[in-house]
Amino acid sequence: MSDDTSPDVLAHVGANVRRLRSAAGLSQQGLADAAGVSRRTVINLEAGQANVSLAALDTLAAALDTTFVSLVIAPSATRDKIDELMWRGSDSASHATLLGSAPARAEGQLWRWSLGPGDRYDAEPDPDGWHEMLFVTEGAIVVEFDAERVELGVGGHRTYSSAQQYAYVNETSATATFLRVVLE
Incomplete structure (x- = not known):
């Protein structure tokens, strides 16, 4: 947060x-x-x-x-419709909203993220067995890993283990929006 x-x-x-x-x-x-x-x-x-x-x-x-x-989660919310703002970046267009959650091995979470021009989010590694799925809906992002850089434009997607250092980066001059699914 x-x-x-x-x-x-x-x-x-x-x-x-x-x-x-x-x-x-x-x-x-x-x-x-x-x-x-x-x-x-x-x-x-x-x-x-x-x-x-x-x-x-x-x-x-x-x-x-x-x-x-x-x-x-708010007391009045349901897991399928959480809609809570959880993170803001340095640019006013950068934010992450937890949309909902569903059961997985432990839990699954659906997020909508926006990154303003030049902003980034540096994640800490999750426990072993956790994964993320990204789907870009507007603009473009780069997902940085220790040994790899993945560029994703509109419609681009990536699934990966989140038990590692990674970052979301917007290197463009426009806001980027993407969906993020976290699976425990």
Whole structure:
């Protein structure tokens, strides 16, 4: 998530972390230790004031024996229609919205991403066994891996293991939009 993440999402995350932590019988320090984050991060998350990375939310979800979506979903939302703004880039046209989620081995997520001209998103590796599928609907992006650069234009797609360093890059002067499916 970023500093421009919707306050509603931060409130959902805070309430969900607090509820799930309590249900698991964990103290704030216990959750912090299990997730490898500071107690202050857990306190701030529960207050709806912390802004953590998407990967940190995955780690917290694992520590709570739940899913990423369970941490970010609004109480009134359904998994097939989440529609939550989760990330903003440095360009006002860059953002990621979690559209929905479906079961996979653990969970599947459908996202709509936009990257403004010259913007990028650097991802942290997911656990082994995770994959992503991308489909470009407008403009063009480059997907950077350690040993490979893949250019995708409108209609271009790519499926890959996300258990590695990768980045989405818009090297053009126009906004790029793409769909992203994450499979756990």
